[in-house]
Amino acid sequence: MLSVEAFSLTIMIASLAPLLGAFTLLFLFLFEKRIDLLEKQKREIALERELQTALYNQLNQEIQPHFFFNTLNSILSLARLDRKTELIRAIETLSKLLKFKYQTNTSFITIDEELTYVKYYLEIQKIRFRDRLYYECSIDPTINQAVTIPFLLQTFVENAFKHSFEKFIGEAFLKITIKKQDQEVYITVWNNTTESRDDQSHERGLGLENITKRLELLFPTGNTSVQLINTDGGTSVTAVFPFVLKTEI
Amino acid sequence: MKKSDFQLYISGAAKLGVSFGVVSLLSRWVTGNTILSSPETLITYGLIGGIGYSFMGALSIILFGFLAKIIRKQFSEQQTIGDILREKLSPSGYWFMLTIIFITSFHSLFVQAVGAATLIHLIFPIPTFVGMMVFLGFCYIIGGIGGIDRLHQLAGINVTLIFAAVIVIPVYFFIQEGIYPVFDGIKLYHPYLLYIKNQEAILFIFTALLVFVGQVLLDRATWQRIFMIQKEKVRMTFTLTGVVWATIPLALSSLLMIVLFGRGFDNIYSLFFELVDKIQSTVLIILFVLFCFSAISSAISAELHATTSLFIKNAMDLFRPLSNNEKWKYTYWFAGTVCVILLFISSLLAPSPLKLLFFIGNIYAAIISPMLYIIFSKCKLPFIVPFSSFIGAVSGYVFMPITEDLKAIWISFAISSFICLSTLVFHIISKHIRNKL
Numbered sequence: 001m002l003s004v005e006a007f008s009l010t011i012m013i014a015s016l017a018p019l020l021g022a023f024t025l026l027f028l029f030l031f032e033k034r035i036d037l038l039e040k041q042k043r044e045i046a047l048e049r050e051l052q053t054a055l056y057n058q059l060n061q062e063i064q065p066h067f068f069f070n071t072l073n074s075i076l077s078l079a080r081l082d083r084k085t086e087l088i089r090a091i092e093t094l095s096k097l098l099k100f101k102y103q104t105n106t107s108f109i110t111i112d113e114e115l116t117y118v119k120y121y122l123e124i125q126k127i128r129f130r131d132r133l134y135y136e137c138s139i140d141p142t143i144n145q146a147v148t149i150p151f152l153l154q155t156f157v158e159n160a161f162k163h164s165f166e167k168f169i170g171e172a173f174l175k176i177t178i179k180k181q182d183q184e185v186y187i188t189v190w191n192n193t194t195e196s197r198d199d200q201s202h203e204r205g206l207g208l209e210n211i212t213k214r215l216e217l218l219f220p221t222g223n224t225s226v227q228l229i230n231t232d233g234g235t236s237v238t239a240v241f242p243f244v245l246k247t248e249i
Numbered sequence: 250m251k252k253s254d255f256q257l258y259i260s261g262a263a264k265l266g267v268s269f270g271v272v273s274l275l276s277r278w279v280t281g282n283t284i285l286s287s288p289e290t291l292i293t294y295g296l297i298g299g300i301g302y303s304f305m306g307a308l309s310i311i312l313f314g315f316l317a318k319i320i321r322k323q324f325s326e327q328q329t330i331g332d333i334l335r336e337k338l339s340p341s342g343y344w345f346m347l348t349i350i351f352i353t354s355f356h357s358l359f360v361q362a363v364g365a366a367t368l369i370h371l372i373f374p375i376p377t378f379v380g381m382m383v384f385l386g387f388c389y390i391i392g393g394i395g396g397i398d399r400l401h402q403l404a405g406i407n408v409t410l411i412f413a414a415v416i417v418i419p420v421y422f423f424i425q426e427g428i429y430p431v432f433d434g435i436k437l438y439h440p441y442l443l444y445i446k447n448q449e450a451i452l453f454i455f456t457a458l459l460v461f462v463g464q465v466l467l468d469r470a471t472w473q474r475i476f477m478i479q480k481e482k483v484r485m486t487f488t489l490t491g492v493v494w495a496t497i498p499l500a501l502s503s504l505l506m507i508v509l510f511g512r513g514f515d516n517i518y519s520l521f522f523e524l525v526d527k528i529q530s531t532v533l534i535i536l537f538v539l540f541c542f543s544a545i546s547s548a549i550s551a552e553l554h555a556t557t558s559l560f561i562k563n564a565m566d567l568f569r570p571l572s573n574n575e576k577w578k579y580t581y582w583f584a585g586t587v588c589v590i591l592l593f594i595s596s597l598l599a600p601s602p603l604k605l606l607f608f609i610g611n612i613y614a615a616i617i618s619p620m621l622y623i624i625f626s627k628c629k630l631p632f633i634v635p636f637s638s639f640i641g642a643v644s645g646y647v648f649m650p651i652t653e654d655l656k657a658i659w660i661s662f663a664i665s666s667f668i669c670l671s672t673l674v675f676h677i678i679s680k681h682i683r684n685k686l
Binding site: 001002004007008010011013014015017018019020021022024025028029032033036182183220221223 | 266267268271272296300322323325408412415416419420423428429431432435440443444445480481489492493494495496497499500502503506
């Protein structure tokens with residue numbers, strides 16, 4: 001049997017409990033927007049920082065003199081051979097590539113924009129590698145306007161050249177697949193060179209780590225991952241992140 | 250999206266944050282059921298039962314939050330429970346589940362409507378039919394015609410009224426009367442309420458959890474809200490809703506103590522509304538009446554809206570693809586017809602005892618395992634999975650004459666779970682054999 005003290009305590013808790021509920025609701029109404037804003041700002045700052053790191057990595061790793069000189073030499077050969085149309089196209093593409101590289105300073109871009117940049121890069125590489133290089137790109141048209149981090153695809157493609165095609169002779173085959181599956185975007189870059197695990201350089205590790213971090217920052221609640229897989233047929237790297245349209249951000 | 254787009258009727262224009270999500274879910278879950286079943290719980294199982302009831306309700310909403318996060322992650326284009334069932338079930342299974350959802354929907358709407366009719370009968374000196382006509386007319390305009398945006402506009406007012414009443418009235422009474430007279434009155438007239446060592450209450454509390462979980466899992470209004478809340482805030486919203494919701498039945502138990510002390514009672518279901526006779530202050534009477542109507546009307550409107558959306562989008566549209574204008578037209582007709590049926594049934598039934606209307610726990614308990622299987626499965630499920638809920642519920646009713654009501658609910662749950670588990674094992678083994686071959 002409940003004593004009068006226990007009864008009083010029960011009634012007190014029962015009568016005052018709704019106050020707790022009401023205060024919780026009031027707190028949410030007053031501060032939810034502010035908390036969201038703070039979280040968003042925090043994420044943006046972190047993203048910005050990671051982007052700076054990515055840009056630094058890009059400048060350090062990818063505009064390496066040998067890429068630049070080789071490209072200029074290829075362009076020079078075109079000039080010497082008097083292949084004017086190709087020459088103009090090559091210079092134009094190089095200019096667009098450099099413009100994109102130095103002007104991108106937002107935390108996210110659309111897959112379409114990223115792909116355009118990668119295509120400039122591949123066009124230049126095609127001048128260098130000529131018939132040795134084959135590349136194909138398949139993209140699900142519904143995800144053109146989905147959001148991704150800048151230089152994600154570019155890093156994957158550049159890694160394929162730097163760590164595979166430029167090191168090993170023979171045919172260079174590159175396949176880019178971008179698809180949507182269960183509300184997630186899968187970006188896969190496959191090349192036909194098989195590397196041993198020892199060959200995964202520190203530099204490449206840093207690039208992928210940076211991508212992983214930036215994906216986590218851009219999609220804090222979604223499932224994100226970056227995986228490098230060595231198979232018998234070649235090497236592929238896949239990034240997975242949530243499907244979010246630019247208009248939704 | 251145009252303002253006349255039917256999608257707006259179902260989901261509204263903007264995604265909800267935690268605060269609006271909690272308010273929207275609260276206005277759905279503080280219902281006539283909460284008000285009507287509190288006295289029964291309290292009187293049958295004592296204070297422990299009353300407290301356990303509120304905790305189990307909260308726990309089931311919190312647990313559903315975990316599922317809601319998974320559901321929201323898997324499906325983002327969908328809007329209703331029907332959309333998911335259609336993806337996961339065979340056509341026969343889909344129509345079967347839809348039938349069960351409609352049966353439980355109408356049952357739930359009837360309970361609310363009869364509650365409202367009882368309240369009108371007790372408080373207003375007008376014929377119940379006229380009172381119900383006005384009340385259901387209001388619900389029709391808000392839930393039937395207005396759509397989700399109109400519901401959300403009123404949800405804030407509803408929740409404010411609910412909290413104002415459950416905070417102010419008990420505090421006012423206990424300050425005025427003092428705790429000792431209430432305790433003495435309860436001890437004299439209803440000493441069983443104070444009995445703590447109540448074995449049956451424990452069984453009741455866990456059975457209540459089962460029924461609550463089933464009810465939340467099958468509630469189309471709650472499912473719709475999963476897709477209206479911002480993706481990353483779904484679990485937090487449900488957790489907070491559970492916590493905040495639990496405080497309301499707790500306060501209702503203390504309100505009932507005020508009604509019960511120093512007197513007996515005739516009809517257990519109208520007991521709560523008899524509080525009106527106890528309240529002296531006009532302001533508090535108005536507040537109490539507004540609270541009751543607000544709780545019941547918001548729940549009816551939310552359920553009417555969800556049932557109509559489900560019927561138009563997941564039933565009618567499949568028979569014949571409807572244009573936007575047709576969807577609106579049929580929405581008005583369907584919601585209107587439901588209101589008219591409710592009007593006649595509630596006017597005929599109230600204020601007679603409602604025992605029969607609380608007789609649906611077996612269905613809710615039997616639906617848990619099939620629903621969990623549906624949510625977690627990756628492929629289309631055979632008819633036996635949804636049908637196991639029917640077998641479970643019927644078995645529960647068959648066992649009812651030879652066992653207690655609560656145990657029959659557990660039997661329903663156990664049988665449907667066994668069937669689902671067997672199907673799962675069979676599916677795994679056959680897949681394994683196929684892979685080996």
